[in-house]
Amino acid sequence: MAEAECEVDWVMLDSDNPADSDDDDLILPLSSSCTTPAASDSDENDEEESDVDGEDLYGGDIEEESPRPPPPRPLSGIFYHTVSTDEPGYLAFDALRSAKQLIPDPRFSAFPEPVAVLASTRGLVCVRGETTGSYYVANPSTFRRVLLPxxxxxxxxxxxxxxxxxxxxxxxHTAAVDGIExxxxxxxxxxxxxxxAFESFSSRTWEWRVSSGISVVEQVVPASGVGAIGRAFWRxxxxxxxxxxxxxxYSDAFPAPPEVATRPLWELGEMEGNLCVxxxxxxxxxxxxxxxxxxxLLSGVSPWSWAGQFEGGMLRNREDAELLRSxxxxxxxxxDPTEERVVAMDLDGRTTRTIGPLTDGDYNASFIPFVASIADINSERLNAKCRAGAADSNTPNLGADANTLNLTAPAAKVH
Structure with missing residues (x-):
């Protein structure tokens, strides 16, 4: 089977999605050809009227601003696994303009073996094959995947x-050029x-490395993992x-912020590139x-700063409400297990988006956050040596199906 192309916008809806989706006819499909809509004539006129020969209202010259990075994308949805069959699935938030951002294959059914979703960061998802135990990295929005060594x-x-x-x-200094991270x-x-212990795969070297150190922390909570500031964090x-x-x-452990002593229910997350609690x-x-x-933290100074505080929002006084990773x-x-609903709120407690109520109950509430992107896995950037090594280490495990995979995708192109 040749690798799926994505030249036109398309979606593949999941008929088993347990979310109550009355507006699934309004879809924002994602593909590798997605572009930003052009500004309308009225927008251009407004910009021209507000810009008077490069001067402000008081006659001073307007200083040129350095380019600013785009704002962080909000959470697009969550992955889950069914209770009955342990298959993966995906639930999309109700996005702006009454549309949902779905992904082509929420069950990962096009993979050569059943998989479990393990982690997701900035549009890339790590899954593990149930048959071989091998790891894959995929972008489900663009329908691209790679089998790791x-x-x-x-x-x-x-x-x-x-x-x-x-x-x-x-x-x-190790950051790649040309928009590749x-x-x-x-x-x-x-x-x-x-x-x-730790073992990590690098898309730069296309190799796994076993850490020389260990950590004694009783039990790591696997469903709490967060990727931020170049590191992996867990509760x-x-x-x-x-x-x-x-x-x-290098690995280490440090205390949770002292605020959890009076607010004992806590969860990790990533907000605007930083680790948060x-x-x-x-x-x-x-x-x-x-x-x-x-x-x-590394210099021994108090590492925590307040980012926001509110009085519980729409879930105030719900004793069974649970925090999810952001x-x-x-x-x-x-x-909210009572209403079977996922709720996203801003830092003032205002509800911004929801998922649900869910309907059939066939889901595990260990949700995995997903931010949709068109991060491109670039197969052409892997040199011949790494390509041969990847093929040699993986082909025996999958037989003929290995030929259907993109084995040469070392990096993600961030837009």
Whole structure:
């Protein structure tokens, strides 16, 4: 089967999606050919009227501003797994203009084997084959995927591994040029007795590397993984946050912010590129968001700063409400099991978007956040040596089906 092309906008709806979707006829399909709509004539006229020969209203020259990066994309939806068959699925938030952003294949049914969704960061999703145990990186919005070389260690000997996708920081000397940013797939796996080790894959070297260090943290919570500031972060059962830096091959654990002492329900997330902790009390009377300053942490200074606080919003006094991981824009994401609804709120507590109510109950609430993008996996950038190594390490595991995969995709192009 040849690799799927995406020259026109298209979607493949999931008839088993448990979300109540009355407006699925209004779809924003994503493809590799997506472009930004051009400005209307009225918009152009407004801009011309507001710009008077490069001068402001007081006669001073308008200083040229340096280009600003685009604002972070809001959360597009969440992946889940069914209870009955453990298959993956996808639920989309009701986006702006009463439209939903769906993905072509929410079940990943085009893969050569059944897969489980493990992690997602900035449009790239890491899944694991149920038959071979191999890892894939995919962009489900553009229908592209790559099979990673075989990892060296057994990641499941003592329970499920904790997997995170994280991108290299763009301001480092290792950042790629021409809009290409490399990523790491970081796996924390249990060696038994509360001892955890790390193995990470780099799209830059196209190789796995086993860490020389270990961490003793009792239990890592696999469903808490977050990729931010070039590192992978997880919650632990001892109240600490574990992180691993794949570029420096360094791991450490540090305490959660002291605010969780009075707001004991807390979750990790990524907001606008930074690691954050969202915490609340049992009745959701108050929700607080704190952001991590990594430089302060490494220098021994208090690393947490307040990002927002509100009184629970529409879920105030819901004793069974749960925090979910955030990603992208500054939002708090919660799960309301009473109404079977996912709720996204801004940092003032205003509800911005929802998913649900869900209808058939065939879902596991360990949701995985997803920010849709057209991040391109560029197969042509992998050199011949890495291409041969990837093929040699993976082809025996999949037989003839290996020929259907794009085995030579080392990096993501960020738009």
């Amino acid at each position: 075989r990892h060296a260690r057994d990641h499941s000997a003592f329970g499920d591994p904790a997997v995170v996708v994280t991108f290299e920081e763009p301001d480092r 490399h990523y790491h797939v970081v796996v924390a796996f249990n060696l038994g007795g509360g001892v955890w 632990t059962t001892i109240g600490y946050i574990l992180y691993y830096d794949p570029e420096k091959d 969202t915490c609340m009390d049992e009745r959701v009377t108050e929700v607080a968001v704190l952001c991590l300053n990594m430089d302060h 990603q992208g824009a500054a939002e708090v994401v919660m799960w």
